[in-house]
Amino acid sequence: MQSLTNRATPVDRRPMNLWEKLYLPAIFKGMAITLGHIFKKKATVNYPEETRPFSPVFRGLHILNRDEEGRERCTACGLCAVACPAEAITMEAAERLPGEEHLYREEKYAARYEINMLRCIFCGFCEEACPKQAVYMSETFAPSNYQRQGFIYGKDDLLIAHPQKSITENKK
Amino acid sequence: MEFTIDWYFLIEKLLLISAVLGVSLAVAMYSTWGERKVAAWIQDRRGPNRAGIFGLLQPLADGGKLFFKEEIIPSHANRFLFVLGPSLAMLTACLTSAVIPWGDTLTIGDRIVSLQIADINIGVLWIMAVVGMGVYGIMIGGWASNNKFSLLAACRGASQVISYELPMGLALIALFMLSGSLSLKDIVEQQREGVWYILLQPIGFLIFLICAFAECNRTPFDLPEAENELNGGYHLEYSSMKLGFYLFAEYINMFISSVLMATLYFGGYAFPYMDSLGLDGNTLTILGIVALFLKTFFFIFVFMWVRWTIPRFRYDQLMKLGWKILIPLALLNMLITGAVVLFRQYGI
Numbered sequence: 001m002q003s004l005t006n007r008a009t010p011v012d013r014r015p016m017n018l019w020e021k022l023y024l025p026a027i028f029k030g031m032a033i034t035l036g037h038i039f040k041k042k043a044t045v046n047y048p049e050e051t052r053p054f055s056p057v058f059r060g061l062h063i064l065n066r067d068e069e070g071r072e073r074c075t076a077c078g079l080c081a082v083a084c085p086a087e088a089i090t091m092e093a094a095e096r097l098p099g100e101e102h103l104y105r106e107e108k109y110a111a112r113y114e115i116n117m118l119r120c121i122f123c124g125f126c127e128e129a130c131p132k133q134a135v136y137m138s139e140t141f142a143p144s145n146y147q148r149q150g151f152i153y154g155k156d157d158l159l160i161a162h163p164q165k166s167i168t169e170n171k172k
Numbered sequence: 173m174e175f176t177i178d179w180y181f182l183i184e185k186l187l188l189i190s191a192v193l194g195v196s197l198a199v200a201m202y203s204t205w206g207e208r209k210v211a212a213w214i215q216d217r218r219g220p221n222r223a224g225i226f227g228l229l230q231p232l233a234d235g236g237k238l239f240f241k242e243e244i245i246p247s248h249a250n251r252f253l254f255v256l257g258p259s260l261a262m263l264t265a266c267l268t269s270a271v272i273p274w275g276d277t278l279t280i281g282d283r284i285v286s287l288q289i290a291d292i293n294i295g296v297l298w299i300m301a302v303v304g305m306g307v308y309g310i311m312i313g314g315w316a317s318n319n320k321f322s323l324l325a326a327c328r329g330a331s332q333v334i335s336y337e338l339p340m341g342l343a344l345i346a347l348f349m350l351s352g353s354l355s356l357k358d359i360v361e362q363q364r365e366g367v368w369y370i371l372l373q374p375i376g377f378l379i380f381l382i383c384a385f386a387e388c389n390r391t392p393f394d395l396p397e398a399e400n401e402l403n404g405g406y407h408l409e410y411s412s413m414k415l416g417f418y419l420f421a422e423y424i425n426m427f428i429s430s431v432l433m434a435t436l437y438f439g440g441y442a443f444p445y446m447d448s449l450g451l452d453g454n455t456l457t458i459l460g461i462v463a464l465f466l467k468t469f470f471f472i473f474v475f476m477w478v479r480w481t482i483p484r485f486r487y488d489q490l491m492k493l494g495w496k497i498l499i500p501l502a503l504l505n506m507l508i509t510g511a512v513v514l515f516r517q518y519g520i
Contacts, residue, residue, distance in 0.1 A: 024378075027482060034481045038213040046218070 059124045059137040062115055062153070063160050067105055070162040073134035076110035080126035080135050088119035089126060106132075113158065117142040117151040180283065188289055192269050200423035201231040203472055207423075210476040238416035246409050248318040257313025258410065258417035264306040265424035271295040272431050273357045275441045275461040279453055287457065288357055295356040296344060299432065300337070303387060306425070307333050310396060313418065314406035325405040328487065329396030333387055335494040340383035342502035343376040346509040347436060360440035364447070370437040375505045377437045379498055381474075384429040386494070389422060391479040395487055430471035431464070438467050 019025060045052050054060075065073050076093035094111035096104045103109075126135045145151055205220065205227065212219030220227030245254055275287035292298060307330050314326020350372055351359045363369060370377050386393040397405040407418045434440060441460030449456070485493070 030481045031477060034214045034477065037216055038210075040216055042213075042218050043216045044218045046221075 054139055058139055059122045059127075060140045061117070061138050061142055062120075062126065062158055063136050063138050064113065064155065064158040065134050065136055066160055066162065068163065069102070070164050071101075071103060071105040072109055072159065073105055073132045074110045074113060075106040075108045075132055075134075076113070077108075077131065079129040079131060083125040083129035084120075085123060085125065086119045086121045088116045088121075090114045090116075110155070113155050115153050115158065117153055118148060184283075184285055185289065188285075188287070189270075192274065192289060193266060196266065196269050196424055196427055199427045199468075199472075200420060201235070203423045203426060204234065204419075205231050206472065207476050207479075210473065211480050214477070214480040235416065238413050241412040243412040243414070244409075246318055249409065250316040250318070253312050253316035254409075255414070257309055257316055258407075258414045258421070259309075260312060261306060261309030261421040262417045262424075264302050264309060265421040265428070267302045267305075268299050268425075268428045269431075271298050271356055272428070272435060273360055273440060274464065276457045277453070278457050287461070291355060291357045293353070293355050296348070296354050296436075299428075300341060300344075303333075303425075304337060306421075309418075309421065310406050313410065317406075317409035319409050321404075322406055322408045325396055325398075325408065329389065329406050332389075332393065332395060332490060332494075335491060336383045336386035336393070336498070339379050339494065339498035339502040340387065342499065342506055343373075343379040343383065344436075346376045346502070346506045347373055349506070349509050349513050356435055356440070360435060360442055363439040364442035368437065368439045373437065373505075373509070375501065376509075377433070379502050379505070380437070381433065382493075382498065384433065385475070385478065386490075388425045388429055388475070390426065390475055392482040392485050393490060394479075394484060395490060398484065426472060426475050427468070430468045430475065433471050434464055434467035440464055 067073055076091050078091060078093075081087075081089040081091060090112070091110045091114070092112040093108055096107050096109055122137070124137055127137050142151060142153075208230070209219040209227070211217075220230040223229035223233045245251055270289045271292060273286075273288040273291070278285045278287060310329045310333070311326050314322040314324075314329070317323070347359075347369055348354060350369065351362055353359060353362075359369070385391075389396045395405075397407075399405075407415055410418060441457075441464040443460065443463040446456060446460065446463075451459070
């Protein structure tokens, strides 16, 4: 059979000589190798304290964007849900009432907007599909949870903080 | 004849016994931590580092976990023997430390305190006897579980320990031909004046080392356990702290074997040039204890180092190594040692 690479070497099947039969030299050689590994750089990252750097194009958890006045950009057009190959996005649209202009940018907004992070494959198609620059993918990933329900992210989890409000106000 | 009790002697011995027990338990406890650290380092990992600094509280966490685990005694198991098994394993593991000289003598006031619990003239024989008893811990545990796999594993373990006791004893006989004494104290004192026995008995030491690995059920001879391919061993049915006792006894055995190797072949508490330093007795004794423990820790490290280097033997390879290689080698070593001793005594 033709070999695929030129690195193939035939297996040495000669009977072992006395030196090899003693086994001890081979064992000491192995022990030298393992001893060397003790002083090598550790491959483990001390996770919560230090994190592995992500690639600059990393696609992480979604965020729902606001405009510079703090109004939600999403108009519940549903293009992200259509684009989503994993069918992870669900939304319910609602009409903006008079007096809500400071909350929503367009006349229509998403009353409910949910992404199931267990279904999501983080392909980024929703981000590409969005005509209003409302959905972006951040640089974090979903933290662990004990319940499946905990992986369904609603508007509370996805919306970014209001740019003109203080931290305490945003927490409400 | 007046009969008096030397109360100081009793208190001194009781203190010594508690100290030795405490130290062997503490060392065994931290061996589990060391084992995990060494394993991690050899595999380019970090090892336990969450419980306390450097993970130093890990053994406590492990112990606490074992205590809170559910205690299961199988319904058809012999309850008495089932509990006796791990107790016996633990007991025999702790008994061996009685004859080991942990240091020279300390002078407190006008009393000379020997740092050896019992300097009996059959010291090494006592250790061999107690280690032989240790097989009962394995056998009883495996048999009382009323599980055919436990029983098979117990037979496997027992035959391994018995097979490797033979070359171990034969290797020691060669050593006793040189020392002329079975007392560990005498053996150490001879090495203090002369040379370490490793220089006179290198093959004997090698055989002893291999047999010690087998006696402690450590890799490459950990067939009685063989977690990976033989669904556990004689402690298959054990849970909670009873399992903990079996595992802990293994670490105590490892500690005692390391002390024994240091004592028999590497001078025990003696270190080179100790008598030409010009220090007083007590300082020298304490330095001796430190030396003994350094040697011991090195051997514990070797135990772990070997475990994470060499894969497990197959059972037939294990038996072949024991009966066809180690025993003839030990006999040959004995023959040569005997001839040399005779030659040096009488000449030709």
